[in-house]
Amino acid sequence: MAELSFDVVQRYDSEDGIEIPLLLFCGGKETKATAYVDCGASDCVFSNETGLLLGLQIETGEPKNFSPASGGTLATYGHLVTLEFYGIAFESIVYFAKYPGLQRNLLGRNGWLRKLFFGLVESVNTVYLSPLR
Amino acid sequence: MPITNLATATTLDETLLNQALALSPEQKLRLVKEVMQSELNANANEQKQFIETLDATLTELRLAKTPPPAPNGKPPWQKRHAKDMLSLKWAREHRKEYGGQWVALDGSRLIAATTDILELKAAIEADGTHLPLIKFIEPADAPPFLF
Numbered sequence: 001m002a003e004l005s006f007d008v009v010q011r012y013d014s015e016d017g018i019e020i021p022l023l024l025f026c027g028g029k030e031t032k033a034t035a036y037v038d039c040g041a042s043d044c045v046f047s048n049e050t051g052l053l054l055g056l057q058i059e060t061g062e063p064k065n066f067s068p069a070s071g072g073t074l075a076t077y078g079h080l081v082t083l084e085f086y087g088i089a090f091e092s093i094v095y096f097a098k099y100p101g102l103q104r105n106l107l108g109r110n111g112w113l114r115k116l117f118f119g120l121v122e123s124v125n126t127v128y129l130s131p132l133r
Numbered sequence: 134m135p136i137t138n139l140a141t142a143t144t145l146d147e148t149l150l151n152q153a154l155a156l157s158p159e160q161k162l163r164l165v166k167e168v169m170q171s172e173l174n175a176n177a178n179e180q181k182q183f184i185e186t187l188d189a190t191l192t193e194l195r196l197a198k199t200p201p202p203a204p205n206g207k208p209p210w211q212k213r214h215a216k217d218m219l220s221l222k223w224a225r226e227h228r229k230e231y232g233g234q235w236v237a238l239d240g241s242r243l244i245a246a247t248t249d250i251l252e253l254k255a256a257i258e259a260d261g262t263h264l265p266l267i268k269f270i271e272p273a274d275a276p277p278f279l280f
């Protein structure tokens with residue numbers, strides 16, 4: 001049987017998703033927000049409002065459009081930020097929505113999942129995490 | 134390149150590197166900005182390599198600056214996390230009253246709730262709390278989320 005070990009084990013509220021509080025740092029500014037783990041998202045996509053609170057000039061970032069499962073197109077701009085959660089910190093490109101109104105920040109594969117060892121047992125609302133070494 | 138020229142180039146590289154390391158913090162910042170601007174104009178492959186190296190270096194710097202565990206042995210993030218959990222609990226319990234608004238919370242204390250993010254930012258500054266948790270509270274009657 002394969003055995004895995006992780007640095008961090010955390011329980012989350014199961015009501016509406018796997019929500020993780022996190023600190024964002026960029027250019028000497030910081031803010032605290034929450035984001036949802038989304039294995040179906042290709043990248044980390046955060047709201048325009050979170051970017052403004054972080055003091056970003058959002059449209060100076062790398063432009064990228066996303067196609068949400070619900071249809072349409074979501075215009076975003078990528079910025080290099082530091083994400084810190086559960087004592088783990090790393091730099092990531094996070095895409096901030098061009099327009100306000102995105103209700104959730106999403107932690108996707110690039111920029112988050114691929115930088116971690118990540119385990120999930122949804123039936124007991126528990127995540128297991130270690131930074132990729 | 135002939136060996137003598139190669140040696141000269143290496144010496145020149147070392148000299149430039151030593152000069153760069155001897156710059157004041159302000160001059161170093163200017164140098165970094167200039168290099169980054171130059172890389173932004175480079176081709177995609179060169180840029181990728183630059184960004185990856187920069188990413189790794191910044192992560193190393195940031196981790197080196199991570200504060201050591203508190204004297205009681207409990208890392209600071211766990212204390213912050215306990216406070217954040219209070220904030221999330223508060224948000225769940227008050228979804229009906231504050232659905233559709235952005236809230237700033239210091240543990241279970243509501244600093245401000247508004248639909249205007251700039252108004253929220255001003256309220257946080259006026260309150261003076263360092264790094265409150267900021268969250269959009271989805272309306273209680275909102276259908277399940279799908280991105």
